[in-house]
Amino acid sequence: MIGRLAGGVRLWFSPRRMASQGTTPDYRYSLANERTFLAWLRTALALVAGGLAVEQFLTGLDRPLRVGIALFLLLGAVVCALRAVNHWARCELAMRRGEDLPVTRLPAWLAVGTTVAALVVGVAIGLGWSR
Template sequence: MQRQPNKNWRLQGDEPDYRFSLANERTYLAWIRTALALLAGAIGIDQLAPDLANQDLRLVLSVFLCLCSGALAIFAYRRWALNERAMRNNKQLRYTKFLKVISGLLFALTIFIIIMVLL
């Protein structure tokens, strides 16, 4: 039986310059802070803003923010790991189109909250 190669990416390639690894980690933590802010916003809208709109709209917005928070946390780890792997293997860092998605979701969220406030 043939032994499979080690798939642990932390053991692949060369150890990257620690400054780049720390910068990658800071970026990851910034994404996590953003995810936590979305989660805090969901809790705040649900629990602290009963007069903002009717309960159904608040529920939809809170669930949407929770889902965005979870997706962003998963994206943050995935992006951190891909960047770390690329640095270890001396490859170019990948560009993500997810930034456009986040910007679009934030715009939609802004419009939704404006509608809630006006109602």
């Protein structure tokens, strides 16, 4: 498992190794894969901004709750960014090898995490969990 993970991470930083796999796919598909990757990075940046905003601007909430929500959003950003590059590499390899594109559960988990964070903030504000 560790070896497979290390091999995947090495592939992220090795364009020559990626290029040596299979044949070069149609550039339109590679660029579409890259645009999807960039969209996931924008989502990660939005989660970072959300975490910082919760910590800085929801000062009426109790500090432990505020920090917990902010850390939850920041953790979501880390997962989203790492998963984005992993999914980009897996899709690029699949296209080069003529395989089916890999599926991911990340959109579902991201939706669940965002919903949980929104519900916790909404309940906290609604119930007046503040100083």
